[in-house]
Each structure stands twice: as C-alpha cells, then as structure tokens.
Amino acid sequence: MPNSAEKVLLANYCNEIVNKLLKLSILDDDEEPVYVSEKASQDSKIISDSRPSWMKQLHQSISEWLKILPKSLTSIKRTSENIKDPLFRFFEREINTGISLLKTILFDLNDVVLICEGTKKQTNYHRQLVKDLAKGIVPKNWIRYKIPKNLTVQPWIVDFSERIKQMSQISKQFSEQGPISLKNCVVWLGGLFTPEAYITATRQYVAQANSWSLEELQLEIKVYEDTSKASLDECSFAITGLKLQGAVCKNNKIYLSSNIVNNLNVSTIRWSKSIVKDSNYTQINLPIYLNPTRADLLFTLNMETDQNEHLFYTRGVAILASNLN
Numbered sequence: 001m002p003n004s005a006e007k008v009l010l011a012n013y014c015n016e017i018v019n020k021l022l023k024l025s026i027l028d029d030d031e032e033p034v035y036v037s038e039k040a041s042q043d044s045k046i047i048s049d050s051r052p053s054w055m056k057q058l059h060q061s062i063s064e065w066l067k068i069l070p071k072s073l074t075s076i077k078r079t080s081e082n083i084k085d086p087l088f089r090f091f092e093r094e095i096n097t098g099i100s101l102l103k104t105i106l107f108d109l110n111d112v113v114l115i116c117e118g119t120k121k122q123t124n125y126h127r128q129l130v131k132d133l134a135k136g137i138v139p140k141n142w143i144r145y146k147i148p149k150n151l152t153v154q155p156w157i158v159d160f161s162e163r164i165k166q167m168s169q170i171s172k173q174f175s176e177q178g179p180i181s182l183k184n185c186v187v188w189l190g191g192l193f194t195p196e197a198y199i200t201a202t203r204q205y206v207a208q209a210n211s212w213s214l215e216e217l218q219l220e221i222k223v224y225e226d227t228s229k230a231s232l233d234e235c236s237f238a239i240t241g242l243k244l245q246g247a248v249c250k251n252n253k254i255y256l257s258s259n260i261v262n263n264l265n266v267s268t269i270r271w272s273k274s275i276v277k278d279s280n281y282t283q284i285n286l287p288i289y290l291n292p293t294r295a296d297l298l299f300t301l302n303m304e305t306d307q308n309e310h311l312f313y314t315r316g317v318a319i320l321a322s323n324l325n
Contacts, residue, residue: 011260015325016150051116058134059116062109065157069106070164073099076174086204087182090197091170097193098167101144105160108139145193148293148325159324163191186238186266190322195290196298199269206235206271217271219301223249224266236270242288246317253304254284256311261320269301284309288319 075095082088112130114120122130132139136152147156166188173181183205189195199219207214224230230238242264248257249264283302290296298321305312 051118054134055116058130059113061154062113062116062133066106066109066113068158068161069109070102070161070168071106073102073164073168074171074175075099076171082179085179085182086201086208088179090201091174091182093197094193095167095171097144098164101142101160102164105142108141146290146296148291148295151324155324159191159322162188163193166191183237184232186240188241189239190241190290190320190324195321199299202237202269203271209234212273216273218274219299220270220272221301221303222252222268222270223264224268226265230266230268232268233270235272236268238266238268240266241321242267243320243323244317245292245320246315247312249303253306254286254312254317255305255307256315256317261323264319282306282309284312284317286312286317286319288321290320291322292320292325294318 073095076088076092078088078092108129111120111126112133115122115126115130129139129141133153136154138147138151138153138156142156170182170185170187173185187198189198192198203214203217203219206212207217232238244254244262244264245260246257247254248259248262249255282305284305285300285302287300288298290298301319
C-alpha cells in the first residue's frame, strides 16, 4: 500500500463524521420541526420572535441556496435533423432532466420559505421536506441521479447549481453555434447526470460519422496541462474535472505519486479503430469512478506508463470524475 493510504482512510472517516454532525441540526428533538401554531401563522412578527432556532437557521440556509441556484434553464430545440445526432439526444435528455429537477427544487424551497414565515399551510409532503432539510438530508424527491450515500444537502445544492450552470452554458452555445457546439464544448464529466451515457454518445457519434462498427472502436486519452494546447479532431472530445488518485500524469504518462489526488486539468478522449502501441512503454487499464466512494464504475481506459503495471493495481490507482463525497 502507498504511504498515503492511511491519509485516504482518515479523510474518508472524517468526511463521514462531518456529514453525521451536519445532520444533527435540530436542537430540540422533542419539538416537532414542522409545527407552526395557528395563532403564530396569523402574526408574522410573533412568528419571527417565537419560532425555534432550527427554523430560523433553515430559513437562512434556504435563502442562501436560492441565491446560488440558477432561476431557469433553457432547453435546446429539436429538429428532424439534429435528432439523428447521438450527442444532441444525450444533451437534450440531460438538459430536460435539469429543467425538471430545477423547477421542483425551486418550488419546494420557496414553499419552505413561506412555511418558515408562517404564510403557507403545510401538507404531509411539506412536513417530510422540512424535516429532511432541517436534518441536512437530501429529499428523496430530489435524488434523480447517483450521489454518495451520506452526502448532506448543503454540498449537494452547491454541486447541483454548478451542474445547471454547465447545462445552461451548453444550451447557450447550441443556440448561438448550432449542433456543432455539442461536439466541441469542454464537458465537466462529473457534472453530468449520466456521465457514462455521454461516453456512449461520443462512441456512437464517431461510429456514425465514419461508418464504423461500435465493436471496432477503442478509447484513448490525452492529458494537457495547458487548455490552449488541447486540440480536437473529428473523433476527439474534451473533458475536464478528472482527478487521478494515487498517481500523477506527466507528458501523457502516469507515474506513482505520494499525493492522494492530482488534477488532470483538460483531457481529450478519442475513439479510433486501432491504437498504435509503442514497445518502449506499457499501457495500464485504469477504472474511472464517479466519485471518491468508488461505488459507481463509469468505464475504463488505457494510459501510458514506464513503470510496472502491477504496482498501479496494488496501490489502487484510479481516476475520479467528481470529488463529491
């Protein structure tokens, strides 16, 4: 095991402890967190003075969340031509998922604000919603894509807002540049709702554009430290946000590292019928996981190295698409 193995275990343990502590936000367990008296609901001034501390804190937290969340997301227009494009079909699903979920979250948060202010009556749905949010739990109705099991609502909101911002940027580029923008945009892989589907869409795009069979295609990756040096051809796609755990990448080759995580900056993935292998180095097949929990394997790809490939396997070297845990 590498020298950093103990640090990784301690970091994961600390994250778990912090998440549990964040869920203990209700100060009085005997007090019903969703109860507002009828008299208080008629007098907002009394409410502001008499409501419990957890409600004041929740009200403040939601106000901050509403500030960072985008207010809307524009869909991309479907035509009889662009529906044939695998990338368009993928991004249309992603953006529609984002639109639907964003509307639900904004609607729910605004309802909770009114409840905290005493101007809206609660339903059973709202009672459970307030209870979850007060405890730092992501409501079940919001979980429409894979997230770490113990993730609390605060980092989830921040992460979700960044996902929507990416979708908004892609939608804007599509409206200005057309379908070709979907091929050339730099995608934050971990910020997609279904990142594995994006890889499938890129494979289908290349196969369709070149009249190749899907089974013939192989995936390779190149890493660039400088974004301006990244170049794309008709079979390449730019992705960002990848993190190499237990190793470092130099001149497009990986080497074992004592650092827990190293950023890969901007990478390009390329589908080709054949990949020329140099006899001077070996290729190691690395797994790409959705996040540090390593619970969800997205896909695997080969990277170049001069070192013994078995050392990478024994040290558990892997690539992470997101640092959300």
